[in-house]
Amino acid sequence: MNSSHTDADQKNTCILNGTYLSIRNLLSDSEVRDIHILFKSGAFDDGRLTAHSAAKEVKSNLQLNHQTQEHAAIQQIILAALNRNPVFRNAILPQSIHPFIISNYKPGMHYGWHVDSPVMGNMIRTDVALTIFLNDPEEYDGGELELQTANGNVLYKLNKGDVICYPCTQVHRVREVARGERNVAVSWVQSLVKETVHRKMLFEIFQITENLRNKALNEEEYLLLQQHYSNLLRMWAN
Known part of the structure; x- marks a missing residue:
């Protein structure tokens, strides 16, 4: 390739x-x-x-x-x-x-x-x-x-x-x-995050969050997505 x-x-x-x-x-x-x-x-x-x-x-x-x-x-x-x-x-x-x-x-x-x-x-x-x-x-x-x-x-x-x-x-x-x-x-x-698979997952969640920021989305769902990102980063950060 x-x-x-x-x-x-x-x-x-x-x-x-x-x-x-x-x-x-x-x-x-x-x-x-x-x-x-x-x-x-x-x-x-x-x-x-x-x-x-x-x-x-x-x-x-x-x-x-x-x-x-x-x-x-x-x-x-x-x-x-x-x-x-x-x-x-x-x-x-x-x-x-x-x-x-x-x-x-x-x-x-x-x-x-x-x-x-x-x-x-x-x-x-x-x-x-x-x-x-x-x-x-x-x-x-x-x-x-x-x-x-x-x-x-x-x-x-x-x-x-x-x-x-x-x-x-x-x-x-x-x-x-x-x-x-x-x-x-x-x-x-x-x-800040040692494992490759964890970094990839966090980046994908971050991209989804950014893409949805300016779209019509239930505010509670948006905040929940942000919460999951923050908590995963907190869990995996060195």
Whole structure:
């Protein structure tokens, strides 16, 4: 299964496919341009420096030095975009976000099959992984994010400014880049709600509640739906 965005005219829409959430235009065109300028002026290190254990053996990419001003500026742009996006906030319920890794893949580079570390940084539990695409898919061949799922492998190669969110429990890889360069920002989120199925259920209830807000609905039923959402969140929150 190959999942990609082809309709650039649709703004700020999302696709929820089971436990995988993709959001179009998380970053605006101007934000992507600003990141591109910072990206080009930054200093990059061997990506294996941030890999753990067996992942070092299968990782081949470059990463923007996290101590640079360019990295700090890109991080600020991305966090602002995430904070203002209601779909991300309500679907992922972020509690902590690991500092972003800004990656560059040149021809021949890849990241082989691996699973993310369960805990990173300052003891952040990794519940949800994010990949934000910083250049268009036409600019490079290969480089797809490939996830192993119960229904077969899924490929993601989205438009610049788009993000894919997926459970950190999935085995995944980045396919080898054959032409051009692949630029992405990746991070991991500790969610307020640990279990994927619980987050999905809460988000679906939230969407129903929002859709019914301005429609003719019995007020008692509407309040009951809100009550169930609140109580489930209270029950499942860490």
